Amino acid sequence: MRWKKTELADMQMGSFFLLAILAFGLVLNVSANTEVEVLYAWKANLIDPNNVLQSWDATLANPCTWLHVTCNGDNNLVRIDLGKANLSGPLIPQLGQLSNLMYLELYDNNISGAIPIELGNLIKLVSLDLFSNRLSGHIPDSLGNLQRLRFLRLNNNSLSGSIPRSLTTIATLQVLDLSSNHLTGDIPINGSFAFFTPMSFRNNPGLKPQKFPPPPPMFQIAPTPSAKGPSSS
């Protein structure tokens, strides 16, 4: 069968548009998954011997009826509670798309790999608890974007590299625990870090102890009655 020139041209245009739509759709899929898609993609990467993710059904429109997740009044995901769930496997970058997330509770598991830099996109996050896992790599600078964060507990992992200075800009930070890792370098003492003591950083052999700045000059004060030996000159 022979095609007319115009018909061929039409077919070419048609298939081009079809390809364009497909490509566009693919791009959309990768950059803006639904919350169900994100969580289900993560579930696919996890080993779940206790079957805690059994309720995670990908056929539902939203995850709000699933166990271990909580939604707000608008059916947006605000909490993931999977502490002590015996999970293994990595965190995936798509978790950074859960833009309404406020609590990410994944402590006491066997989660491994690095902390994705995309978690810095979770700007409503109030609590990031990844402590007691097997996370490695650096603490991403992007976590400094979490300007509402109150609890940052990454202790008891295998995190390395230095403590990002960007974390000192999080004015809301109340509890910081980076202890028991392989962190190195200096411990910041400015910004919100003025409130944190060596307890937040202990058991990181490569971390340099905090230094205290020299005291300002003292005025001439009248000698106090307390017993003091003669000053040596």
Place this chain on the structure above:
Amino acid sequence: MVLSSRTFCAHVIIINFLLLLSCNMVYGTPTDIFCLESIKKSLEDPYGYLNSSWDFNNNTEGFICRFTGVECWHPDENKVLNLKLSNMGLKGQFPRAIQNCSSLTGLDLSINKLSGTIPTDINHILEYVTTLDLSSNDFSGTIPVGLANCSYLNSLKLDQNQLTGQIPGQFSTLSRLKVFTVTNNLLTGQIPNLRNISADSYANNPGLCGSPLPACQAPPSKSNSAVIAEAAVSEFIVCHVN
């Protein structure tokens, strides 16, 4: 005295057991429970705030984290981060047993009826404290120099007590101190050189002086000038009466 081998073995076992216990206690889970139990015993609790909530019979993981006024480092671990016992009508002395809460960073005992002195070894009791609020109590005695060794202090509130003496000059070494109030006490003498602390923080003390308050008067060599002044005045009066 020569120990028999049996006694010696017993001693070794006991020492090892104690060492094991103390190792466990370093990061404080059993000591934090002991800490709160001791605090509860040492304070009078007339309104029953502690009595109702601080129940030590239910020993599940992290149970003390649900107690009124207790904030923990981690949700399911008995490790106290902050203790906030403000406005509970509590009576008694400063609860030294707090020393056993070895991971404590914040202590708020404000608006209570606590009395006696602030312990002189407070820097051993509260080694890592960043926020300390003892305001609105009946504490007396002096402000201990030891507080100057609580190097992580960001906020220190001692206002509304009956503290006497000077504010230790060594407080100028507290490099993280941003909030410091001693209003409404009985303090005297030179104020230490503290950055960013305004005159309001020192109000209502009878004899505090020095920046940011007016400068301290150089104390005259007491006996001589006082006598001379007195003599001059009395001569003046005598002369004029006559």
